[in-house]
Amino acid sequence: MxxxxxxxxxxxxxxxxxxxxxxxxxxxxxxTVDNWPPYDIVKTGEDDYRITMAVAGFSQDELALSQEENMLVVSGQKANGEDVQYLHRGIATRPFHRRFELADHVKVVDAELVNGLLTIGLKRETPEEVKPRQIEIATAQAMPKAEPEQIEAGKHAA
Structure with missing residues (x-):
């Protein structure tokens, strides 16, 4: 819908x-044309996130990660090598290009490939200048009270 x-x-x-x-x-x-490879996005802490992608059949040197401003791009390309005649091919090894839009100040902190799962650690690192801060309110110095001027009445000769 x-x-x-x-x-x-x-x-x-x-x-x-x-x-x-x-x-x-x-x-x-x-x-959504292609939803391969499957992935999970998990919030692991206040400012920490993790993306886990199932990239079975890809080795570390066949995967590429890049972050450009607020865009994380994960891509995979199998090396052409084996000339094998498959009777059944159920493991997808087609090339992929997956984009993730990142919020401001979210950075990739690590990436790891274990047992066919690519895990990407993300962290929001808010700069000090954009964090909320307390602003001290200064008290106005009391202005010294001015003594009213006494005008002396002068004696005028008439």
Whole structure:
């Protein structure tokens, strides 16, 4: 079931959310053509995430990971080598190119290939300048009260 959403009102009434709204718009338009290889995304802590991809049949040198700004790209390409006649081929080893849109300040911290599972560790590292901070409120120095000036009445000769 697909619903049509119009994000135009949000564009008119928000400032600085263009990337998020564009991502929502792109996700709405995107058709899922290929969902291989299968993967899980898990939140493991307050600012920690893990992506696990099933890449059975791929070796470490046949996989590539790259992060460019807020995009993580995982790709795999089997090395052409064996000239084998398969009677049945059930293990998919076709090339793949999977993209993951990352939020601001999310970085890849590690990647590991064990038993056909590629595990990618991610962490949100918020810079100090964007973290909430307390702002001290200064008290105004009380201005010294000015003594009212006394105007001396002078004696005028008439």
């Amino acid at each position: 697909r619903t049509n959403s119009d994000f135009t009102p949000l564009f008119r009434s928000s400032v600085g959310f263009e990337r998020m709204l564009n991502a929502l718009e792109a996700a709405r338009r995107a058709e």
